Amino acid sequence: MFAVIGPAPGLESEAEYAYETLWNGVRVIAHLPGNGSMRLLSQTGVDVTDQYPELKALPVLLPGPQAVLDGEIITLDGEGRPSVERLQQRMSLHHPQVIGHAVEDLLVQLMLYDILYLGEPTVQLPYTSRRDLLDDLALASPCISVPAAWPAPAEQALEQTRLEGYDGVVAKRLTSPYLPGRRTRDWIKIKHLVRNRPAT
Incomplete structure (x- = not known):
């Protein structure tokens, strides 16, 4: 599911929406079959699991049950803000040994x-119910x-x-189901103007 700008x-x-931080990162879908393994698929369907070994803690x-989760991989800078430049450096790495060393200096976060699936499909549930399920997983x-x-x-x-230096927010309609592959105004990407960003 994709947002419109x-x-x-x-x-x-x-009041019909909730508001989440707009992460400037790499969109991934996490597939957990319930056997202790995980697959991270990029927006284009590429398996990127081995590129981010620090995320293998998710299973x-x-x-518990099979699960499918939606999220974004980010890398933070020295001030704790998402850094596109640092993330691009990490995305360019593919050799396991090089990635292993990069985990120390270019740590990613998911x-x-x-949540699209938790033992059964959840995409038909409204946003509020899906968020409750996700929050309850702790x-x-x-x-x-x-x-x-x-x-x-x-x-x-x-x-x-x-104030925290993020790119903006995503407004998500409280009653909206999850619509895989669709771009809809149920999710609205609201970007800050560059001139309104705090000085560095």
């Missing part, structure tokens, strides 16, 4: 923000987390992410 919902409809955190480790979602008003989420 647009302005924040107006005052008359902003340990979720050893931000999980949706997935947390140094490299794996479920980021918070803000309720309305949208301005609070926009101001907080601007």
Whole structure:
């Protein structure tokens, strides 16, 4: 499921959405068959599991039923903000030995923000129910987390992410199902203007 780029919902409809940080990273779908293994598939369907060995803790955190999770891989800079440059360096590595060394200097994190399957399909559930399921899993480790979602008003989420140096927020309609492969206004990507970013 993909977001459209647009302005924040107006005052008359902003309470119909939750607001999540816009991560400037690599979108992946995590497949956990329930046998202790995992596959990370990129947006184009490429298996990138071996490129990010530090994320193989996910099946340990979720050893139960089969699951499919949606999220984004990011790399942080020295100030704790997502860094496209550092992530691109990590994405270019493929040799296991080189990747092993890079884990120390270019550590990645997996931000999980949706759940498509948990023992049975969940895509038909509304966003609020899927978030409840995801939050109840309590997935947390140094490299794996479920980021918070803000309720309305949208301005609070926009101001907080601007101050923290993120690119913006994604507004997600509370009643929306998960629509695989579709781009819809149920998810709205709201980007900060460059001139509004804090000075570095």
